[in-house]
Amino acid sequence: MAGNTDPINFWKAEDYFDDIHSWDCPQEVEEIIPDPPADIADPNHWHGITLKFVGGKLCSLQYIRPTVWRIRFDPTVISHNEYKDINTRTIIGDYLSQTIPDLDSRVGIKWVSKLDPLVKGATGDYWTFKSEVTSVSDSTDGHYEQGPAMSIHIYKKPFRLQASRSLKPLDELWPLPVEVIQSTPRLKTVWQTSEQTFRYKLDPDHDMIKNVILDVIKPGHGEYIGWGEQGGSNFMKKPTMMNYFNADNMQYEQVYDKGPTDPREPLYHSDPFFLDVNSNPEHKNVTATFIDNYSQMCVDFGKTNAGYIKLGTKFGCYDAIMLSGDTVRDIVRLYTAIIGRSALKPRYILGNHQSCYGYMNKQQLFDVVKYYRDRKIPLDGLHIDVPLQNNFRTFTVDRKAFSEPEQMFAQLRSDGIKCCTNITPVISANDLPGKEGYKTLRSGREKDCFIKDNRYTKGVSEEVSKINYMCYQNGNRNNIPADEWEKRPDFSKHYNKGGPYRGGVSYGYNDGTPGHYADLNNEDVREWWGQQYEDLFTMGLEFVWQDMTTPAIHESFGDMKGLPSRLMLDLPNQSPKLAIEAWAVYSYNLHKATFQGLSKLKCRENKRNFILGRGSYAGMYRYAGLWTGDNASTWDFWRITVSQVLSVGLNGVSICGSDTGGFEPARIRIPGQPEREEKICNPELLIRWYVGSTFLPWLRNHYVSRKDTKTGEMRKWFQEPYAYPIHWEEYREKNKTELVGQAWLYYGVEHIVKYYLELRYALIQVLYDAMFENQIEGLPIARSMFLTDPQDTTYFNESQKFLDDQYVVGQDILVAPIMHSRSEEGHQNESREVYFPLGYFWFPSNLRPFSSQRVPLVPSIPGGKVLDLRAPIPEYNDPAPGTTPQPEKMGYPDVLLHFIREGSIIPQCEVRQYIGDGKVNPITLNVYPHTWQEYTTYLDDGVSCSSAPKDAMRVEQLIKAARRRGQDASALENAKYDEYRAVKITHVIYSNEHVIYILLINSTRTITISRKVKDIDYDPKKEIGEEYTVVFWYEERLYNPDFEMAVTPSSGVTVEKSDDPAQNSLHAVILKVKETLGNTANVTIEIVMKEK
Template sequence: MVLIIIMADPVYSFEKVEDFFTGYKSWTKLGNVLNHSYDPDIRTLTLIIENGYPQGQPCCLLIQLLGYNVFRVRFDPSKRSSNEYITNNTRAVVMDTWADLQNEWGQFITNFNDGQDTINVDTIHTDNTTQFMRIEVNLKPFSIRVYRFEGGQLYTIWSTNEEIGLRWVEVKDQVSSSSIANTFKIIQVVNKPATAKYTGFGEHGGVGLFKNSQQLNFFNYDNYGYNQIYGQGPLDQREPLYHSDPFFIEFNGVPGKKSVNGMYIDNYSLICMDIGYEKSDRNMFGIKFGELDYYVFAGNECKDIIGSFTSLVGRCRLKPRYVLGYHQGCYGWMKRQDVEDILQGYRKNNIPIDGLHIDIDAQNNFEVFTLDPINFPNPKEMFDNFRRNGAKCCTNITPIIKKGDSNYMTYKEALMNRYVILDQRTQSSSGDLLQQYYEGGRETIGKMIDDNPGGPYVGMEDYGNGSIVMGHYPDLGRKEVRDWWGQQYENLFSLGLEFVWQDMTTPAIDKTRGDMKGFPFKLLVTDDSLSSTPPKLSPAIKVWSLFSYNLHKATYHGLNLLPGRAGKRNFIIGRGSFTGSHRFCGLWTGDNASTWDFYRINIAQVLAVGLSGLSIVGADIGGFGQSYYGERWASPELIIRWTTAGSFLPWFRNHYVRHDQKWFQELYIFKDHQNDTGVTDEQRVFYRAVLPVTRHYIELRYRLMQLWYDLMWENVLESMPLCRAMFINDPQDTALYNDKIEFNSNQFFVGKDLLVAPIMNPGDTRRDIYLPVTDYWYSFMDSIYPLAYAVEGGTTIRGFDAHIDGDDCYNLGFHVPVYIRAGAIIPEIPLEQWVGQLHEIGKPCNITLNIYPGTRGNYTMYLDDGVSLSSAPPDAPQYHYLDSEEKKWVKGEYREVKIEHIQSGTNRDITISRGRDNYTPPLETFYRVAILHDPVEPRQGSNGPLMSITVNKQVLSSPNKNIVISNDNSNPVNSWYYETSINTTYIKVVDTNMITINLKYYST
């Protein structure tokens, strides 16, 4: 018997990280620097180094300085001179050419110092003459070391490893011994400080936010259940997922110094990382195709690195305000009545909701851009009715164009104009039709179906439930195809669609017709990965994540040109792409399941991806698939914990699959099953509690909508994530890198002052909470109870009671422990059932500014209409690069409101002032200011702790509750009253350019 072993083509194959680094010590190591030069005009250090390709020939490496705190390293062993390196940037970078990018970043001073054994370049901070960073190159052998300056002294912040250094190996076909031109595996090894912590890395599994001692794969993969490669599930951080952001941040590498570093690897294909896994004193980074191209960022704090990184790859644009509301989606709403019943159920049970996500069930015979006229009749009427009831709709748009129906216009036009990818494959070996995929942790190498060589490539999507679609794919590397793709949305949006759900972006091709659930690796696709460069044909594996990037890009730009959408903001929720796609879309983290493990990783995923500058990111709340076969709905305890935690995360969508899996996941249905056979008394508590508990937290989400919207604005202006790891807001707390490090992964901030600590495990009713040092903290009482005593920062609250009991009204607001930083200012608006409801019915949506006790605090609020592109800030860099059709609408029509307060002794001064003032709220003419009092503040009589209140230098007279609580905006007057039950003073102040409030407290 002869055993025939079929192996993947070593060139055109996915390699797991542990296989990628096998034998790396035998690869060719760069040797001594033979020659060097520095060009100060383009701030580029050119190095000619031993041991390039072919063997024995020298090669060229570039070190390019982008800013005083950012440099770039480029290496290809086959390149002999700097002229061989292309000056155009990849699509991930926001500017087209390196020269354009340097001009945008501005001028800074560099000093080059030549030496016998080392050379170095010093950078001077743009704001003054202070030296910031030194890049030192060791000549024999080649290595790089980077220093920071402090008080005239130097300390090391980053360095390459001299023993292993930078290595490469030519990739050859083991059968024919032939090689593909200039295909190399390249690794860079960097020293890892023993104290350093690493975070970021984009979308990965695992509950830990820090990824020390880990191996990671970056290779976009339709990884249902997060277990396809290794078979372990969502806690395995090695699994490659739907989206790749090969960017990370190093903290605490130099204890006692304000030094944080970042690193980004720019490559559309396979990237592998070993973060102290093989050896604890070094990190390894490798690529398989193209040149090694990476950036290093230096700064004092995390926000410096995020700012520099997003200046490189771009920042998010404003999205419609309703995006921040609650959304419900389902794969399995089979007809119009199903969707109408869902919305009616939410409205009847007074659960706020803004978005309805209708899956491919709405398509006519799975033809993208169509609607089923039988099951979804009169769609315009349907969408109009939804919109009148506050619901905005999207439908699932996948990139496959179903073949066969000559009356299907998208298909007809695609073929007629040759807009689809043709089935052209490389002819390097006889293995063109071998395919590689993983499933349940097992690799399979098999035979791929190829039934249309030379014609349009035929792929297949398996939607489950026996739904198979054969079709073609748009060749999105061509601009004319992207333009055409964008035009296809016209019919759906004319009927009333509001935003886009971009699915199957990898593009999730069935295993019989593609590699790794994507295109065949050898399929030639149009490659426009370099800006301002004529496209070329490249094997799909070399530009693996480019298709999904162009898919989102084509959709975004197409929406701008649709009739009726002039001046509107776009929103796309996408399932994965590559760095830079956040300029066009938000991200949801793929097909998860209703398990506690998927819930546990949700927080770490959102926080990690947020470090890359994304504003809207999140998982399917409650889980998409079943936790195990036969389960008909998710655990109600899991639904409660996940939904309540999810109410504090940016993307807030409940989404599940109904086909042959779950019967329901809508929050109001659980109560109807509390008496089902098999439900125990203990479980019945959870069934009964789902509705009141989740409704309470969704209502809180909507009352805090102004806070969420201000954070979206802050992300647009400064790239700060909406939800933040604790070390971002409190970098001075060294315990967060040491004995309290685990709290980074299960606690987080909304903005800078609201700390959230959800219950993460089944059966848990209590949890410990860590409060960062330097500040005091107050347990969030939600204006239901008076503030308790402040807790000193650095304290670990032990056993906070967060038990679930649907009948326990006292505990309703404490199922998710929340603490507020002393001095915080938290805006709040009246409850709406959907974003903008009050304005739609002609009522004002007056803002209450909740000011917490503390010595000082500040907050910036942004007011606009929530939907128009005209609100966008024209001075923000991301609005400089817009196409002319979009840019003409950017007018800065918003109002910036700055609130500050400071207390000294018995006096507190509050100012509310306007910065930019290019928008007038349509109905609101006043603010309410809520002064939350610390229980230690002395009180006299029934008027609380305040002796006097002065607004704009006029002392307010006796309290008048009726005036303060009145929503009559026609003739507001300044007034106040004290609410004894919650120990809070409410002040009503007329909105003017400048409001000053002085509070005088009783002395102790």
């Protein structure tokens, strides 16, 4: 409220770290207190100690898992009892001492922690705090072995921490002979702090300011991944400053004015979680760090000193969790076990979605859908922005522009369209006339649901006319002047009066409203919020688009376009906090309230719910998917998309993506001329963005077409793929010359995008299986090569750049999009270098949307190779008047470079115009040559909550939490689960009864199709029919139409050779299995290819 000079506000990392050399720092440990805090729920599972420093400061050190430890430091704490057992909302479960045994029982281990006496060491006196696994059950996930797990050395003076464990050597691709190999684990340091472990600086005037920095050693060969949305276009991050502070950061340029590739910008979502992946070269170790703080976090990632990572917080207790495991996969499992895993989302979420801020009436919605259907471009989701509302009143519908909404939604649903609308947290202060009025506003006032306007005013003027707010814009720290306050409706009437806080939202274009904000930190208010969705979902809404989640507030009503930083918020089980202290809690509780509310609606019984959120904090993915905020139609935004999705995926986020094509227009800046905006997304960029996102989890075209209030012009004219050829034809009819010679590009948008959407729908089972696996293992859908191929250590040197823009969907489809325009220097050839991970051969993909487009395999490419490959957009001359270019019969397979791992099993479906069209969609299993592989496919109805595995971690945690809170858990316990079928397909090659790893003449290819045994066997006949196809693909040199086949069991299941005449030219064996996939518990098919 003091504007630019207020210390209780956001400050850039550079300013935060400016004077840290003058800060205090604990230098010596005086004693170690073994006692747990007084409020502990289960003293048997504390696994912690408290360090008392000379001078009285206290630090809590605690094991959460045998190789996961937590450090808390609050320089104002005077008793170890102040380090409470209660979890933050980020961590699953209410109390950590209860969460620990829950996780132990989940993975089947028992373990202990122990503090050894002080040792007089050559490098200083130290204590050792150890963890040891004492028993491992047969059901464990393989991460744990019996014996010593971790040691944390606590140096007495100068105080520092050093964590070590025994590391195994990396598996070598070409190992030494077994007789001479040395594979003994070695004790290695996996994490350590400097001799200034905790620097801190308290504010003499404001008790809540507790600047604390954790100083971590950064080894010279260390490489780091993660960091959530932050970090620019590099997957492995380079030295930089970073800021974590959820903010409405349009086009990623408000604080530094450099745009999306600047890693310093604070973005919409905060996930301060990163992984050190190379501090112990040649050994199996990854050590991750998560900073659990809802306010601002600043990072100096080796920028001012290459040997250190400084992790700073400004408010609250410093709370850090470190995790150590053998691989990135281990870390993802550990982290998501503690933070929680996603609920299973509807299958249609993986389809194609269309959105626009500018669909102003229902006829526009019908027109969009008709265009998609007439052109047979698959479409599942239609996103209706705030114009749906009655004058920006959340939870209402404008029944003039969108008349008879029940019929509107029903008609769209009959066309296969699932609709969502934009729900922002503002509740307009503008009531409606009549007895009922604006129901949400009136009931919110009656039930006292809104945040109160109570302010912390120490150090600032209490005169209303002198109240200032602060926000960054275009790189400038702007002070909202005191004379602006009169523009805030009734500001003086409400300011610090204890009534509902009155803020307001601006959507641009004079769209917006003053309003109130639900106090979502209150459980009763979250219940009320969830109930507000009933009318919309009864009308026919299918899912929620949660926007402006910070909450984003007009700069005249708060700081950093959010709540006023000094506004007091109530928090459960705590004293009130300033808004800036609990900055990210609001958006977290917003998603939680929406998810829980939808789950309780009668019309949503047993239906999976989906929320698309713009941003929040770690753990938000338990309730929602994530899109990366308001981007623009620039190549830079496309270039960072892959890295963002892969980085966020390491945190357990299953659904994540950007606005395909960009939301805002690209700006054109020419020296000496006024800035102007492009009216469309460049067609080449849109093609590349769609095509490169074919296998990313979230695919939504979203743009703005509202009129600019200054110029009266539309911000963008269109962005739907079908609109590009229409635009080209309109220009030709008007004899405009701007687009002469570009028909291939404008028609190419529709034809090429259609082809790759069809390919996505053909391979939707691959995406769905990965999404299903996420709730079991925590692994993302789109994965970095670093996650799928950890055996390849060239990522730390010559192959590192390929991590930025290549990805793997599931485990086996490698994707290398084109990320540059052909107009850029060096990219005119529409080619790029592609790296193939070591240890496997890779086949150029022969997967096509339709069986009629299938082609034979071409020779595979050995892993480790880098090839410069073209992916051109096909060109042709402008068509003659009265004619239109027709799409290529065989499609456009060469516009996306994608490859299949040897030995892979890839399920494929028939292309549909939308998911869940009520028709049987049979599965084809594509089995590729060479090495042993296995694949699990998950079959269910795609929409029911009852598909969730009963033994999934999420289900167990919900039931246990309800019991502990004294709540009735019977509904959760008695709910239906396990209504799915898991089928594992294993591909093995034998020669003379020995398993081999490359296909040879006269070798035997075997696939075994096994149904997972569980209490309920879901029958997917309605979804996939009573027949499936198996295609054994061969390289031409190994194919012979004369082959032998054997099937086990020999009776009860019928396997027939296909009569498809194309299989010889395809060099494939095509088989029809006459039963629903998985009906027989185990089916083995053997193929022996004879010599030619």
